[in-house]
Amino acid sequence: MTHSHHHHHHHSAASNIRVALSLNLAFAAIELIGGLLTQSVAILSDAVHDLGDSMSLGLAWYLQEKSQKSSDAKYSYGYRRLSLLSAVFTGVFLLVASIFILIETVGRFMDPVQPKAEGMFGLAILGIAVNGYAAWKTSHGASMNEKVISWHMIEDLLGWITILLGSIVMMFIDAPYLDPIMSAGFTIFILKGVYGTLTETIRLFLQGVPVGIDVKDIIEDVNKIHGIQGVHDCHTWSLDGETHVLTMHVVVPASSTMDDIKKMKELIRNIIDMKGKFHLTIEFESEKEDCPDISCVQEH
Helix, strand or coil: CEEECCCCCCHHHHHHHHHHHHHHHHHHHHHHHHHHHHCCHHHHHHHHHHHHHHHHHHHHHHHHHHCCCCCCCCCCCCCCCHHHHHHHHHHHHHHHHHHHHHHHHHHHHHCCCCCCHHHHHHHHHHHHHHHHHHHHHHHCCCCHHHHHHHHHHHHHHHHHHHHHHHHHHHHHCCCCCHHHHHHHHHHHHHHHHHHHHHHHHHHHHCCCCCCCCCHHHHHHHHHCCCCCCEEEEEEEEECCCCEEEEEEEEEECCCCCHHHHHHHHHHHHHHHHCCCEEEEEEEEEECCCCCCCHHHHHHC
16 A cells, blocks of 8 residues: 655645735725715625625634644544635635625615715725735635635625726716615625635535546546556545545556556556645555455445
8 A cells, every 4th residue: 555645835825814814804994984984885895794704714814724734643634624614614604794795785775875986986996906915815825715715805806896997987977876786796796606616615525526636537547557457446535625635446467566566556656646636545456356345345
């Protein structure tokens, strides 16, 4: 049996989330004051959303830091999956917060108020700069946690771009309905994106096959190696959406020497390395022995 270990440091992930948290919290306070002064429901709803975002970002940062812990007696694969747990919490919160914003927006449709466009314009410029930087910092992340956090930042960035355009229009036209329309528009757009990311995160939590990984393709490629007579009991799942786990049973001739198995092992590793980051476990079996695993019996 052989193990291929991939040690990756996620300090940059935690650092990116910490930057996003700091910016989000500071800007939420500015938004709250600015929203009250400009009487803009779009800005106020975003402020409430940002305050909630800050709480979920704090949780995301904490769990991302914890996920860097190495394996121990309790968690043999380490704590990487904590970042998935954070992604689920954050995604659920974002869905709930977005629905709350939509409800508030409906209320403003019933009682429209023309906001102060000049103040909205100034806040929008600041909002685009702050959230644009935060979105850029988190967009480079590969873990599901960072991807969900990135949606937080993209939501705010799109919101402020929308508010900027809307404020320019309202400087010249009396259009009180434009404010809640903007609020509803970008919230619905983000709801769609978060739903997709959250669905994928839950699937990874349930140890589904990671997106882009084809188990049949892996088996076919390994079967092409000279000397290998068959591959079965091949399973894969993901630790955090970035690093995956792959196990397989490989059948070899009874006459195979240790050198033969070593060569096969290296060729299998080369194939798997080209398909992504994997913690690989291979069990070699002689053609004359029966597979003792329960899963093997079920497969046959």
